Amino acid sequence: MEGHSPLEQFTIHSVVNIPIGGIHADITNSSIFMMIAVVLATLFLTLSMRGGALVPTRWQSMAELSYEFIAKMLKENVGDGGRRYFPFVFTLFMFILFCNLLGMVPFSFTVTSHIAVTFALAFVVFLGVTVIGFVRHGAHFLKLFVPSGVPIFLLPLMVVIEVLSYLTRPISLSVRLFANMMAGHTMLKVFGGFVVALGILGGWAPLAFIIALTGLEFGIAILQAYVFTILTCIYLNDAVNMHH
Amino acid sequence: MDVAAATSLGKLIGAGIAMIALGGVGVGIGNIFASYVSGALRNPAAAGKVFGNVLLGFALVEAVALYALVIAMLLLFVF
Numbered sequence: 001m002e003g004h005s006p007l008e009q010f011t012i013h014s015v016v017n018i019p020i021g022g023i024h025a026d027i028t029n030s031s032i033f034m035m036i037a038v039v040l041a042t043l044f045l046t047l048s049m050r051g052g053a054l055v056p057t058r059w060q061s062m063a064e065l066s067y068e069f070i071a072k073m074l075k076e077n078v079g080d081g082g083r084r085y086f087p088f089v090f091t092l093f094m095f096i097l098f099c100n101l102l103g104m105v106p107f108s109f110t111v112t113s114h115i116a117v118t119f120a121l122a123f124v125v126f127l128g129v130t131v132i133g134f135v136r137h138g139a140h141f142l143k144l145f146v147p148s149g150v151p152i153f154l155l156p157l158m159v160v161i162e163v164l165s166y167l168t169r170p171i172s173l174s175v176r177l178f179a180n181m182m183a184g185h186t187m188l189k190v191f192g193g194f195v196v197a198l199g200i201l202g203g204w205a206p207l208a209f210i211i212a213l214t215g216l217e218f219g220i221a222i223l224q225a226y227v228f229t230i231l232t233c234i235y236l237n238d239a240v241n242m243h244h
Numbered sequence: 245m246d247v248a249a250a251t252s253l254g255k256l257i258g259a260g261i262a263m264i265a266l267g268g269v270g271v272g273i274g275n276i277f278a279s280y281v282s283g284a285l286r287n288p289a290a291a292g293k294v295f296g297n298v299l300l301g302f303a304l305v306e307a308v309a310l311y312a313l314v315i316a317m318l319l320l321f322v323f
Contacts, residue, residue: 179310227303
């Protein structure tokens, strides 16, 4: 049996070479799957809402549910000031969801299993939230790092801790999504290899186990998209309404 | 023992030690679901409303396990 590493599924290879200046602006398998995710999400939403019946069809119901889900999330976490960020948060959620779910298709590529992709998303969120905070509240935004009800001698330490925990937000946000996707797919590959190698031993149990694991991975794909989005809403709430 | 062999040994031991973090993660996840079950048994009507928070809490604690995994992989494959 050939020795295929379980990490081979994460390699990026370019499909169309496009050198611009000195940069390889290639179309890689990663970017192809990103484009597929965007096209699928767009088709899902536009085609489902075609007709626009008052009593929705099943597809329209799903599209409306996804809209309502994110709108409710923003309203609960940010309040009315969050409505202007709905397009961004909705796009973020649908993109991560479709990228994660596309990765569950056999022989496909998981876009979000690369720290480069997830860090780009998390850094955009972090930068956006910080800029929004400063634009809205000016220098008063720095009060976010001074929690209320702290005895005066603890204050310097608390401020340092708060600033550090604020600065690690993009790292934790990106590593959470990246590690979940990468570890999940690596585990599937490794256990899949075991199931094949076991053959007849164990009967149906190894196959049942890996089917359950795949189901868990589907759940994790959806859950991680939800967690990324709700943390974005929570960080937005910190910036928009500074209730600390 | 030369430096290269000592480094390899150190990497393997370090990756193993990093897995101690998973003990805390197990306690954390058990804590979340234990309080959810206990609360749901007391107040079944409110159980559905709080389930979103349960999933969020689970994902956040799970993330700590994955940070430990990332450190272990960093130790093994990058250094």
